[in-house]
Amino acid sequence: MKKITIGIVGFGTVGTGVIKILRNNKALIENRLGTPIEIKKIVDLDIKSDRGVRLRKGLLSKNVKDIINDPSIDLIVELIGGVQAARSILLDAIKQGKHIVTANKALLASHGLELLNAAHKGGVDIGFEGSVAGGIPIIGALKEGLTGNRISCILGILNGTANYILSKMTDEGGKFSAILQEAKKQGYAESDPTLDVEGLDTTHKLSILRSIAYGTVNSFEDIYTEGISHIEPIDIEFARELGYRIKLLAIAREIDSQVEARVHPTLIPHDHLLSKVDGTYNAIFIDGNAVGPSMFYGKGAGMMPAASAVVSDIIDISRNIISGISQRIPLFSYQKDHLKKIAIKNIQEVETRYYLRFTVFDRPGVLSKISGILGKHKISIHSVIQKGRRTKGTVSIFLLTHQAREASIRKALHEIDRLSVAQEKTMLIRIEDQI
């Protein structure tokens, strides 16, 4: 094997990082792989901007066909993001027998099965370590290091922007909107941060992890998703007083041979390792039936961490090319005929503990009314605190429930929010404390 030849589609931040690693660590990577990796072509619509890396003449092209139709190119790295354009490029490339490395979580979470079938038919490999948690090799850990385990649960902090905002709210106080503005200025949030703060980016990533852990081909749409934009400083503060931190958590869990999958702000005990994951860092906590509790921590985004994952995939597939094999490990860990569509537990049937914050008029008997309604729906109260935080005759009541069914909670809150004393919609945050 003289060399591995690759083409890169998408010369943005991560693409630039990949080029930097392949150059700066060139000797090191060759010493490990045993073969040089050559970048034959880089395709982007913008071939003029300076990305701070010098490129030889002719390396850049605006035409993706220059890569797809080049028979000397073994492997295509797709880093343009978005779903439809990326999908058609990858399907075309697979038809030409190219192996694929992609960090495109939205595409994998929505069209994973289609890509898997195409790759299977074409006998090519698809690497996607960069699609979840940036530089943390969590896909590899699930497909290889933990592959003998039945995965009891996955709890992930998978979005750096959301975690940065929540960490800042926790450490320094302040409202979501103000900190989001600051995060934008500092480059920790995109100009349109919706995907990050409303949870959908986390959902895409959870969908991928769920596929590997449980062998499902479900698209991401059945995952319950709730973002962090409604979290108030008072919730952060009160969670802290109760011994919790609030994190945007991706949760997948096998329970009574059903799988739960949900993304929402979550109270986790302040002494759990996940609570210490601050700023833009990501972490994935996994409990396997042999390995027990484990955690993987690192930078979930950014040029070099994401590129680290992409380069690991390039090297992984190169090792297959050198060995003359492909499809050594199935795309989603399970053999194709053992992948299945599974029924995800509806959020209404989930059972967990809840943090509830009621904003009510400060009238005698209000707590009795609230607890009466909860009791009627068989929701038992773990603890309740009414704090002297009154504005205009309004008071906040903080309540933690014991384990309860989401459907019951929702019914109870529907009733409570219609009480004449109710001033605002009740804040509900789920708790994970059996971890």
Added chain:
Amino acid sequence: MKKITIGIVGFGTVGTGVIKILRNNKALIENRLGTPIEIKKIVDLDIKSDRGVRLRKGLLSKNVKDIINDPSIDLIVELIGGVQAARSILLDAIKQGKHIVTANKALLASHGLELLNAAHKGGVDIGFEGSVAGGIPIIGALKEGLTGNRISCILGILNGTANYILSKMTDEGGKFSAILQEAKKQGYAESDPTLDVEGLDTTHKLSILRSIAYGTVNSFEDIYTEGISHIEPIDIEFARELGYRIKLLAIAREIDSQVEARVHPTLIPHDHLLSKVDGTYNAIFIDGNAVGPSMFYGKGAGMMPAASAVVSDIIDISRNIISGISQRIPLFSYQKDHLKKIAIKNIQEVETRYYLRFTVFDRPGVLSKISGILGKHKISIHSVIQKGRRTKGTVSIFLLTHQAREASIRKALHEIDRLSVAQEKTMLIRIEDQI
């Protein structure tokens, strides 16, 4: 491929765990691997004790030749520990074309190159994920997920017994010897805990990680090793007051194109994630030049976590067998001709910060004498505290240095310990706070 056939040598704790996983997760593993794994033979000197797993007749044998000479066996799992007997079994097995899975850190740390050469010649694979940090897939992470990175440093808590004792001393107080006794009773320490508490077990593991990170074939003997048995409650307590925790740390670091490798008790900042790794847990903090700071956390020992790693190796090699290949990834990550013996920085040349505790007669001018000697050796003082802990006219002086050279510190302490006011040998603990 109809099935993968394995033989297990060593029916102890981990061997029993491997059998349990291969049985309890049988369907799951087959769905992932695509092929059943059959245990053909289990060899142990003791074939009578009940290990809580039912075995069919004829599965047990006292004779290792029953495995080595069985041509139907593809892969041998070595779990007897120790160096010489294991070495000769593995070399014999490799000669018979068997692939190897082993968790034998002492063997790999002392005879890694010999095994590598034998495996290379025999065209077989050796898996050793179980040799470091139990269930944490750190070997896989270094060889695959982080393989595009130059590894700046590895900081590992790699011994559960030592970490249990230090955690207990930190959380509940108490002397090393008392807690060690308690740990023995609770099964967290072996009856002869020397390897664990004096650091050598950690050194074996660091030697393996160092080989993979830096492509070295050094045996473990050049790694500076210091255990935890001399740590006093007063050091734990004072470290805490200064904002540190004491951990037995394995440190490998590339610095000015030299490699440092050392094992010793270490002060680390209390807010660093490694400080939160308590009890019998292990963790490895890695800084790579692309991925940045990362951490891998989990159970470092015990039946099922160690077996989780061993089973992941069995599956990994099975995937190679099914694909008809071997040696897809070099044993120590680097291609054979790029492995080298490297010069490890002598401990005398290491530069770091130091915690020093002087036990001296409470006389006027004693601090001036000590700081004078430190100054003479160009060691500058970061902070110093003399606390009112007097017994029989003796006082403790706690001192943190700025960055200093170990040789200078040793010379200074040699002088200080010979002062007439010196009551005890000065306690020296190294600090890692640039992490």
